[in-house]
Amino acid sequence: MTAPAGASAGGLPPRDILLAVLTTFLWGVSFIAIKAGVAEAPPLFLTALRFALAAFPAVLFIPRPKAKLLDLAGYGLCIGIGQFGLLFAAIKWGMPAGLASLVIQMQALFTMALAFAFLGQSLRKTQIFGALVALSGVGAIGYFRGGATPLGPFLAVLGAAGFWSLGNLFSIRAGRTNMLGFIVWSSLFAPLPLLALSLLMEDRSAILAAILHPSWVVWGGAAFLAYGATMVGFGLWGFLLSRHPAGQVSPFSLLVPVFGIGAATLVFHEPLGAGVLFGIGVVMAGLAIAVFGRR
Numbered sequence: 001m002t003a004p005a006g007a008s009a010g011g012l013p014p015r016d017i018l019l020a021v022l023t024t025f026l027w028g029v030s031f032i033a034i035k036a037g038v039a040e041a042p043p044l045f046l047t048a049l050r051f052a053l054a055a056f057p058a059v060l061f062i063p064r065p066k067a068k069l070l071d072l073a074g075y076g077l078c079i080g081i082g083q084f085g086l087l088f089a090a091i092k093w094g095m096p097a098g099l100a101s102l103v104i105q106m107q108a109l110f111t112m113a114l115a116f117a118f119l120g121q122s123l124r125k126t127q128i129f130g131a132l133v134a135l136s137g138v139g140a141i142g143y144f145r146g147g148a149t150p151l152g153p154f155l156a157v158l159g160a161a162g163f164w165s166l167g168n169l170f171s172i173r174a175g176r177t178n179m180l181g182f183i184v185w186s187s188l189f190a191p192l193p194l195l196a197l198s199l200l201m202e203d204r205s206a207i208l209a210a211i212l213h214p215s216w217v218v219w220g221g222a223a224f225l226a227y228g229a230t231m232v233g234f235g236l237w238g239f240l241l242s243r244h245p246a247g248q249v250s251p252f253s254l255l256v257p258v259f260g261i262g263a264a265t266l267v268f269h270e271p272l273g274a275g276v277l278f279g280i281g282v283v284m285a286g287l288a289i290a291v292f293g294r295r
Contacts, residue, residue, distance in 0.1 A: 011291055012248055016240055020252040023236045028101060028259025030229040032267050033221035034088060035097040041210040041218045042202035043088035048194035049219075051080045053226035055187040065181035067174040072186045075170040079234065080190025082163025085197070086156045095153035101260030102142050103157040108250040109135065110165030115246035119172060126293025127247040134254040134286025137279045141257060144275030171238040172246060179238040183231050251290040254283050 012020065037046045065072075083104075091100055108131055115121040174182060198207060210218055240249045258280050 012240075012244055016244065017291065019236050020240055020249065021255065023233045023240075024252055024255040025259050026228050026233040027253075028256045029263045030225055030233075031091075031097040031101045031260045032263050033224050033229075034091055035268075036217050037221040037225075038088055038092040039217075040215055042198055042206050043092040044085055044194050044198035044202055045207045045210060046218065046222060047080070047084045047088045048191045048198060049222045050084065050225045050230065051076075051187045051190035051194065053222055054230040055184060055191065058184045058231070059188060062181045062184050063178070064185050065174075065178040067177050067182055067185075071170045071174045072182065073189050075167050075174070075182070076186035076189030077193070078163045078167035078170065080187065081193055081197075083160045083167060085194060086160040086163065090153040090156035090160070093153040093156070094150050095157055096145075098257070098261045098264045099142060099145060100153075100157050102138050102145075102257040103154065104161045104164065105135075105138055105254050105256060106158060107161040107164040107168070108253050110162055111168045111246050111250045114165055114169055115172060118169065119246075121245045121247065123245075123247045124293070127251065127290045130286045130288070130290025130293055131247075131251050131254075132286070133289055134251060134283045137282025137284075137286055138254060138257060140279035140282060141261065141276050142279075144273055144279065145261070168241060168246065168250070171241050174238070174242065176242050179235045179242065180231065182238055183235045187230065248291065251287050254287055258283055 041049075087100060087104065091097055095103075112123060112127070112131065116123055171182070237249070261276065261280075
């Protein structure tokens with residue numbers, strides 16, 4: 001079995017742990033921008049705008065990375081259309097943003113399983129146990145927060161988690177490369193298909209209104225999602241996956257709902273009960289086991 005070049009057998013170094021936490025923070029607070037944005041613009045159009053801003057004008061100044069076209073296209077389509085197209089639509093259809101930030105973390109197990117099955121990456125018992133403990137914490141948070149959630153949006157978020165894990169495989173396959181360039185150039189593959197789907201499936205008058213009467217919520221949120229969550233967040237995530245086994249990196253994504261729920265509490269004044277706080281504690285404990293277990 002193989003691992004990325006330069007991977008550490010003993011776990012992530014402190015610098016990379018901090019980078020992983022920063023990434024999950026950016027992703028967690030991005031759910032606030034998503035919820036606010038889809039309230040004013042069609043979800044597929046907003047997703048297309050996000051990836052268009054991530055690609056342009058940066059693609060004119062950043063050289064194409066040394067990665068195969070298949071990996072660039074596969075990553076851009078899986079993350080742009082599969083993950084975020086489904087996620088934005090699910091939140092528009094009624095999936096609570098906080099709960100969405102929980103359900104999509106199933107990608108952690110999906111990624112570890114796919115990396116084991118298709119890339120031959122090994123998994124330690126502590127990583128598996130820690131991921132299961134953390135997922136039980138995610139389940140506890142979902143139980144205390146979930147309430148009645150429509151089945152369609154819930155399944156859409158599960159689908160988004162699956163596409164995220166597939167995108168991670170393309171990122172791992174790309175290996176050591178310029179990850180900022182990888183994110184920028186892979187983003188080229190998402191906007192046109194998303195725009196085509198938007199024109200086919202969404203209210204064209206709403207699309208036109210978002211273009212002709214731009215609001216700071218839609219365009220400001222899209223800019224944060226493009227530059228903060230996509231270029232910085234996915235750039236750092238790809239950087240980490242290219243240097244460490246997926247089993248060491250993926251469990252950190254379980255911090256996303258911790259930051260997401262915290263941000264929703266501050267912005268939307270959603271209360272945090274004792275059960276949610278307990279679940280957050282379990283997530284933190286599981287992450288500690290997965291990352292520091294052998295130490």
